[in-house]
Amino acid sequence: MMKPYQHLLDTEFLSKEEMQGLLNRARFFEEHHEENAKTFQNRFVANLFFEPSTRTRFSFEVAEKRLGLNILNFSEEVSSTTKGETMYDTVKLLSSIGVEAVVMRHRNEKCIAELAKQDTGCTLINAGAGSWAHPTQALLDLYTIWQQFGEVSGLRVAIIGDLKHSRVVRSNIWALQKFGAEVVVSGPPMMRDAEIEKHVRYVEFEEAIRSSDVVMLLRVQLERHEQSLFEGAEAYLQSYGMTQSHFDQMQPHAILMHPAPMNRGVEIADEVVEHPRSKIFTQMHNGVWIRMAVLERAYLERGGH
Amino acid sequence: MMKPYQHLLDTEFLSKEEMQGLLNRARFFEEHHEENAKTFQNRFVANLFFEPSTRTRFSFEVAEKRLGLNILNFSEEVSSTTKGETMYDTVKLLSSIGVEAVVMRHRNEKCIAELAKQDTGCTLINAGAGSWAHPTQALLDLYTIWQQFGEVSGLRVAIIGDLKHSRVVRSNIWALQKFGAEVVVSGPPMMRDAEIEKHVRYVEFEEAIRSSDVVMLLRVQLERHEQSLFEGAEAYLQSYGMTQSHFDQMQPHAILMHPAPMNRGVEIADEVVEHPRSKIFTQMHNGVWIRMAVLERAYLERGGH
Amino acid sequence: MMKPYQHLLDTEFLSKEEMQGLLNRARFFEEHHEENAKTFQNRFVANLFFEPSTRTRFSFEVAEKRLGLNILNFSEEVSSTTKGETMYDTVKLLSSIGVEAVVMRHRNEKCIAELAKQDTGCTLINAGAGSWAHPTQALLDLYTIWQQFGEVSGLRVAIIGDLKHSRVVRSNIWALQKFGAEVVVSGPPMMRDAEIEKHVRYVEFEEAIRSSDVVMLLRVQLERHEQSLFEGAEAYLQSYGMTQSHFDQMQPHAILMHPAPMNRGVEIADEVVEHPRSKIFTQMHNGVWIRMAVLERAYLERGGH
Structure with missing residues (x-):
């Protein structure tokens, strides 16, 4: 049994201290944005958007690229979920091919929380779940x-x-x-x-x-x-x-x-x-630094490569 | 008020000297294509295609990758324009998250020219506007x-x-x-x-x-x-x-x-x-070098990073 | 006339020795996967998926990124094949803009084999052809x-x-x-x-x-x-x-x-x-190493850059 990763499901489950840590890192990224560390160049992330999105998807994508992550982009239209596969199997597959974190948006507000109860091997980051949480x-x-x-x-x-x-x-x-x-x-x-x-x-x-x-x-x-x-x-x-x-x-x-x-x-x-x-x-601009902080937390917590 | 960037709307607005400069740079890129300078590695471009396209989109994408640019790809099917946002707000958003140039194809021939009158913060590159210009x-x-x-x-x-x-x-x-x-x-x-x-x-x-x-x-x-x-x-x-x-x-x-x-x-x-x-x-082949020249012009004109 | 590249159409056309070579390289890639050689950084690949796919497309994409390849992604929904272009012209275009290998999935089981008879300039890799071969x-x-x-x-x-x-x-x-x-x-x-x-x-x-x-x-x-x-x-x-x-x-x-x-x-x-x-x-996991081996074979066989 793998260790349960620190998913980001909602602010409800974060302490003030954890959030303050993310704010501090966001400020660091904003202040050093011209340096482009590309810390995670050998590592993979998947963006699973089961609902149309421009700004959130692009904001995550910019954050991911600034961190040097390798990105797999998935939108409902071009996926195998049409073949009736379960969400667990889809995310477990991603883990099997080397993906460590999954950024997910879904119409169904319970989807990501249900998934977080299972051991997919991926850290889950909620990019919008129905009308539940963002x-x-x-x-x-x-x-x-x-x-x-x-x-x-x-x-x-x-x-x-x-x-x-x-x-x-x-x-x-x-x-x-x-x-x-x-x-x-x-x-x-x-x-x-x-x-x-x-x-x-x-x-x-x-x-x-x-x-x-x-x-x-x-x-x-x-x-x-x-x-x-x-x-x-x-x-x-x-x-x-x-x-x-x-x-x-x-x-x-x-x-x-x-x-x-x-x-x-x-x-x-x-x-x-x-x-x-x-x-x-300014909010949109700040979204990049916050998402870098959230992604960094996910990858650091999983240990180095 | 930000400075108005040198959009590429049509050849109508380019002098012979400007075009000759682009041809010269295209020839340079063709002659040195095995070197792959990747000049703009910390910078972002967005491809906004509101109309299906293979060759133009891929040609720009190869040019962008050869220049080292980070790419955000957008096609109408998976976007938030379905949520009724204005084109100005979409492009201003892109600017807010770090995108400097937008390559745009649109059915509406007036779309990009109208957008160019506003201060979005992005340099606009016309990749085909209705039956007006390419x-x-x-x-x-x-x-x-x-x-x-x-x-x-x-x-x-x-x-x-x-x-x-x-x-x-x-x-x-x-x-x-x-x-x-x-x-x-x-x-x-x-x-x-x-x-x-x-x-x-x-x-x-x-x-x-x-x-x-x-x-x-x-x-x-x-x-x-x-x-x-x-x-x-x-x-x-x-x-x-x-x-x-x-x-x-x-x-x-x-x-x-x-x-x-x-x-x-x-x-x-x-x-x-x-x-x-x-x-x-040969025309298709040459498209890559011309688009590298056009993109390089856009980024150099905006100043270094 | 260009040299006919070693397409990967089916295992039917591979000798045991060729397959053993691919297995050996796959094992090498698995054992050295934390090194991330990124051997082919100046070279381009296109993924042409005329049928929905998650796992195969992502598996190839991870393999390609691990090899450092530049990727063009194409799915039927956003392409010019709606404009009635032939498959030959589409792939020849890709070759013209610098793509060397094409990973193709198609409903029509004869599509890739027919294409392989023509000189498109690209090495073809079959990622699933109707109910014929995978x-x-x-x-x-x-x-x-x-x-x-x-x-x-x-x-x-x-x-x-x-x-x-x-x-x-x-x-x-x-x-x-x-x-x-x-x-x-x-x-x-x-x-x-x-x-x-x-x-x-x-x-x-x-x-x-x-x-x-x-x-x-x-x-x-x-x-x-x-x-x-x-x-x-x-x-x-x-x-x-x-x-x-x-x-x-x-x-x-x-x-x-x-x-x-x-x-x-x-x-x-x-x-x-x-x-x-x-x-x-484990099969899914192994898919990445095998696809790295298959792609490496295609690029090495074409000669260096």
Whole structure:
């Protein structure tokens, strides 16, 4: 029986100390990014994306290449899963041919957690699991806030929007709360989530944007909701989206975040996307350093080659 | 505001001197191809192909690998554009994660030109834009002609076939005319294009093949035309295609070109595809050196790392 | 006219000496896998998969990366074959841009053999051709048996299951017989293949599993058969599948093999998949070394760079 590797399933299972270690390494990678150590040149990683993704897949791929890893890319369309193979067998195969870590995105929120109970030989890194968890997104958000304010403890972070369908909310709550931030949520009544509100307080939209140090918008998946609710995008934007006038109500030091991809004109207006206090593209930038830290942890923990 | 990078949108926007510089570098890369400098090992490029392509994508990929670039490959099927993100946001994301140049093919001929007006942070390289432009194809054609004849000035080049639907014609006209070649066009009446004939003379097919130094065939997209016109492929081949008998009417020094993929038995007969004076596979070969030159220009212009 | 390269079409066309050479090199690669020679860093390979595949494509890709090759990946969905280009032109294009070897999988069993008659400039490596041949699978099976028993001569190997639709059977028969093994086949009457039984003896299932040193299961493609035959998977498993009770009838030294992907609960029961005498994941592991040997042979034979 092989040793159970330290999978990255969610921030829920990381201590504050482990996360702080990842933040420190991310900062190291950001500061030394022109050096390109390519530490892991003889080692293999597989990216298994069972759901379309551009930014997360590319962000991992840049991180992997900066670490010198050899990459196998897999998307559902061109795979043998059409032949009815189990996920266990697929990942065990990857282990057999030399892959050590698997970065996985899957629609089914239980897929990666189930797999982690078995001994595939690979370290699993969650790149988005249904609407359950997206830990590297939460870690890069945490890094962005830490970078901006110097510390996270004592900050108020408002997460606003489609709470029901977001894979980002929960992962962010666990991470931010462990660092001593106060998390509140807001958004339209129909998008509220009772389970989430066991852990954080719901506040009205105006209070959320006026009182917070960080306003984190969520992507609205309008197609999953009743149109009658909002009469479309414009109504959402005016009530719960970040217009210029809503932005002006934020505290002068407060920053705006969004995990992307954005629906411009729905949860965010064009004119605030690239405001100096909008950190949306900074978040994407920071994703590379966080993913390098997460991958480095996986490979170092497995021992050298 | 970042500096506006020198995008490669079309040969229309390149001076003769700039193109000559690219030809010189292409020749350098061809002559030194066994050395494999891998100059840009720490830098990233993305290939965004929103339309299927084999040869252009692979040609760029070989060029990129020879330069040592790290590559992100993107095809429409596996992307987040299905989530309604704007092209600007997609490319800005790529810039945020470290990509410096984007090689883009798109059905919409205005897409890349519109994008070039915005500040994405990436240098854009056009790998085929609708039926508007395909500048690296024109440059590799120019290189092939220059290589064959020693100079381009004074040559007559006949471009024959589906003028209406080709992305290659215009890019070739601008490039060849700036180098002092005389360009004429020919083909069936229904495939003529009034806009193109403002710049070059239309001649009858027999005159085109008999009088030219270079005969450049275009791919026929029969599916876009009325069948009644030709009664199919064979009729086209006999009237406007390059049969052996038409080939024999060319001047003894004249060469045959085709941007590929070829429709054998439509615009070209099997027996002439690999004639010593057919440069079709030489064109493909030369595409690698031209694309290395184009990429090198993009990265050098951005400054070192 | 270029020299005809030593394609790898099937084990049928390899001598025992050639195969022994490949086994020796595979063992060398396995023993030295932490060194990562990256011998062929300036050279290019293309993987052309016209049929979905995970394990074979990834296994080749790991082998290629371990050898330092530059890789172009091609799958039918994103290619120009939709534009009606011939396979010859596609591969000739690849040769023109610097590709030296093409790893090809195709549904049409004649495709690669037809292509090998033409001078494309590329060395062809068969990664699965319809139900005709899959030589690298046979070679990795041979390697696994050789590794297990020290020699192959005198062993009895039973190949059991869907003989009619397997691309693996024939390639294995030629390889094993040349090494002096006795091959027998078994399986349900409706899956028998008269052509195969010209070369090897059919035996009853019980005899096959009781008398053999190696039991090699084939994947059942139930969807291609009449359901009435078996009343589904469970009936197949009990009659011709490897249950624990069937496993117990095997000789104490006998090993179990399967080319994968497996249909758990059809041709194999969960509880025997990872039995110590099941070599299924070892086969996958060995695939990397065999494919390195096959690729090295192709590149060395073409001469140095």
